[in-house]
Amino acid sequence: xxxxxxxxxxxxxKKISVNFRVNDMVGLILxxxxxxxxxxxxxxxxxxxxxxGGTMWHIRRDLKKAKKTS
Numbered sequence: 001x002x003x004x005x006x007x008x009x010x011x012x013x014k015k016i017s018v019n020f021r022v023n024d025m026v027g028l029i030l031x032x033x034x035x036x037x038x039x040x041x042x043x044x045x046x047x048x049x050x051x052x053g054g055t056m057w058h059i060r061r062d063l064k065k066a067k068k069t070s
Contacts, residue, residue: 001029001045006027007064013058022056026050029047
């Protein structure tokens, strides 16, 4: 995933209690911090959530790409 892509919470992300306020929102990736292997192996994504959700940091497992609807 890259900066500028639209995302939603994955099934795993929806199970995490701190994500309850952005459960049905679409988010925009603002920043990506790649894990360097020393301190963290995880990539972390800063997401701006629609509908007043604000910004939150998530690991890749919390997110999936948003699908287009017609």
